[in-house]
Amino acid sequence: MAVCLNTESAKKIFNILVHDKYFVDKSGIINIINERINSTNRYVCVTKPRRFGKTSVLNMLGAYYCKAYNSKELFENLKIGRSETYQAHLNQYNVINLCLNDLPDAGNTYEDYIELIKGSIEDDIKEAYPELKDRKFRKISELLTATQDQFIFIIDEWDYIFSHELYVEHHSAFLEFLRNLLKDRPYVALAYMTGVLPIKKYSTGSALNMFKEYTMLKDPFFEEYFGFTESEVEALCERQSALTMAEISDWYNGYQTKSGARLYNPRSVVCALEDAACQSYWTRTGKMDEILFFLKYNISEVRDDVVRMVNGTPVRIDIQKEYSAGQENPATKKDIFSAMIIYGLLSYHDGMLRIPNKELMMEFEAALEDDDFGYVAELVRNSDEVLDATLEKKGDTCLSVCAE
Numbered sequence: 204m205a206v207c208l209n210t211e212s213a214k215k216i217f218n219i220l221v222h223d224k225y226f227v228d229k230s231g232i233i234n235i236i237n238e239r240i241n242s243t244n245r246y247v248c249v250t251k252p253r254r255f256g257k258t259s260v261l262n263m264l265g266a267y268y269c270k271a272y273n274s275k276e277l278f279e280n281l282k283i284g285r286s287e288t289y290q291a292h293l294n295q296y297n298v299i300n301l302c303l304n305d306l307p308d309a310g311n312t313y314e315d316y317i318e319l320i321k322g323s324i325e326d327d328i329k330e331a332y333p334e335l336k337d338r339k340f341r342k343i344s345e346l347l348t349a350t351q352d353q354f355i356f357i358i359d360e361w362d363y364i365f366s367h368e369l370y371v372e373h374h375s376a377f378l379e380f381l382r383n384l385l386k387d388r389p390y391v392a393l394a395y396m397t398g399v400l401p402i403k404k405y406s407t408g409s410a411l412n413m414f415k416e417y418t419m420l421k422d423p424f425f426e427e428y429f430g431f432t433e434s435e436v437e438a439l440c441e442r443q444s445a446l447t448m449a450e451i452s453d454w455y456n457g458y459q460t461k462s463g464a465r466l467y468n469p470r471s472v473v474c475a476l477e478d479a480a481c482q483s484y485w486t487r488t489g490k491m492d493e494i495l496f497f498l499k500y501n502i503s504e505v506r507d508d509v510v511r512m513v514n515g516t517p518v519r520i521d522i523q524k525e526y527s528a529g530q531e532n533p534a535t536k537k538d539i540f541s542a543m544i545i546y547g548l549l550s551y552h553d554g555m556l557r558i559p560n561k562e563l564m565m566e567f568e569a570a571l572e573d574d575d576f577g578y579v580a581e582l583v584r585n586s587d588e589v590l591d592a593t594l595e596k597k598g599d600t601c602l603s604v605c606a607e
Contacts, residue, residue, distance in 0.1 A: 207300050208327035213265025213357075214274055220259055221277055224442060225473045227435050229260060230283035232428040233267055237288040240355075240393045246385070248361070248396045248414040249422075251429045252547025254470035254484075257397045260428060261359050264395060268355050269298040296355045296392060297331075299324065304363040313370035317380060344383055353392040356385065362398035365528035374529045378403075378410035386413050400528040400545065419544050420525050420551065423461055430458055430466035439472065445479035454481040457559025459552040468547075471562055483562045497533065497543050498570060504536040508556070512549075513567055517557040 220226055239245050251257055266274050267283070273294055278284050301323075307315040321343050329336045332350050340346040347354065364370050364377060385394050394414070401418045402411050417425045431439070433456075440448045451472060458466035471484040498505060508518045526533060526542035533539040540556060543549045548566075550559040558564050 205327045205330065206323045208324070208331055209269055209271035209298055210300060211272060213262045213269065213298075213300060214272060214277070216262045217259075217266040217274075218277060220262070221281075225439055225476055227431060227439070227469070228281050229256065229428045230263060230267075230278065230281040232260060232425060233264065233283040233292075234286045234288055235424060236264065236393070236395065237286075237292050240292065241353075244415060245391065245393045246396075246411075246414040247394070248398075248402060248411070248416045249425055249429070250362070250398050250401050250416065250418045250545070252419065252545070253399060254468060255429045255547065256469045257429065258359060261357055261395070261397055264355075265298055265300055265357050267293060268296045268357075268393075270294050270296055271298075297352055298355045298357060299327075300357050300359075302359045304360040313373040313376070316364070316370065317377070320380075342383065344388055347388070347390045350390065353390050355392050356394040356396075358394070358396040360398055361396045362400040362528045365400055365403075366398075374403075375410070382410040382413075386411075398528075401525045403527045403529040418525055419547065420522065420541070426460045426466070427464065429469075431469045431472055433465045433467075436467050436472055439476060443476055443479070446475060446481060450481050451475060454561045457557070457563070458547075458550045463552065468560070468562065481561075483565045485562060485566050497539050497546075497548070500533055500539055501536065505539055508536070508540075509567075509571075512556070512558045513564070513571065517555040519554055520556050521554060522551060522556075 236247065239247060249257065249260075267278060271294075275293065278289070278293065283289055301320065303320070305319065307319045309315070324343050325340075325346060328346055328350065335346065335349055338349070340349070361381070365374060370377070385391055396414065401416055402409050402414060417423075436451055437448055440446065440451060451467070454475065455467045455471045456465055458468070460466060474484045475481050498509065508520075511518050520537070520540065522537055522541050522544065524537065524541060526538060526545045533542045540549060540551075544551045544556075547559075548563060550557055558567055
């Protein structure tokens with residue numbers, strides 16, 4: 204049974220998604236991806252925060268491209284079904300799906316991890332190409348080349364070992380493994396990779412510099428497909444009567460595309476509509492006890508800006524450098540805010556930084572109740588007078604009020 208080559212898992216999962224009450228058709232992204240196949244732009248890395256629909260899009264792509272089955276019934280009534288490229292690429296490719304958060308059951312070393320990935324590919328390829336079964340290959344790339352076929356690679360959670368700080372001393376080796384597997388290989392028709400963290404740059408380049416990256420800071424093509432647009436949320440609200448568009452907007456609006464179009468947190472919107480209740484659906488996991496993790500790095504640097512944003516005032520700041528996989532923990536204000544944008548904790552548009560919505564505001568307020576924040580927590584809990592005094596640098600007023 205195949206583990207990663209031409210499996211039915213993507214089709215099964217996407218079939219469930221399509222028939223969900225609150226399904227939103229994002230298949231328009233396929234038309235853009237089709238243009239990248241067998242082109243110089245065939246390496247695509249989309250990094251967005253958790254809960255922004257990355258895996259849903261990934262399963263949709265797998266279900267559309269995989270040649271092991273016929274998925275016409277899933278797509279013919281979606282937006283992609285009206286595209287000129289629809290029939291040309293539907294179920295036409297060998298697809299290798301790799302989810303890089305799969306850890307070996309036995310053994311916990313980097314070698315165990317990388318051998319699990321290599322072994323899955325090798326076993327599936329040799330099962331599909333029995334003429335190669337008894338041949339020895341030095342590298343997976345040699346095995347794939349020997350098939351004389353092309354493959355679409357769909358890679359989920361590419362950054363897992365970086366975001367979870369696993370095998371830290373082997374991070375460079377892992378990037379080299381992906382480079383050797385994918386870069387300039389004739390068998391690669393498309394490599395679509397997704398995760399939370401952008402690819403780390405070394406000096407002026409990267410081991411994975413063949414990828415075009417689309418991140419929370421820089422994404423001129425795909426941003427509307429990761430998040431719900433205003434019109435999409437309005438349509439979802441019409442499918443139920445418990446919550447109004449105004450309530451959903453207050454809680455989950457707050458991100459923006461480059462053109463200024465509004466984007467909503469998709470998972471939170473769906474959860475609220477399913478539960479008929481607006482509340483925080485933010486999920487904290489490990490290092491992603493996010494707000495506390497980042498704010499504690501340099502509270503003196505971010506103090507006044509945090510106070511502004513918690514009180515609803517956006518902050519103007521120029522952020523160009525992105526927090527990326529394998530980067531040391533953020534130290535400066537711009538590093539901290541860049542990391543928080545990448546993780547979806549703050550929104551950034553047209554040079555303005557803000558807390559996106561009520562859901563995230565609640566998380567900030569809860570974080571700032573932590574005693575470690577001392578002075579900042581006191582400012583937030585006190586009156587607008589303290590805020591005004593802080594922003595105007597009236598130190599005596601601040602100290603007298605905070606001392607009460």
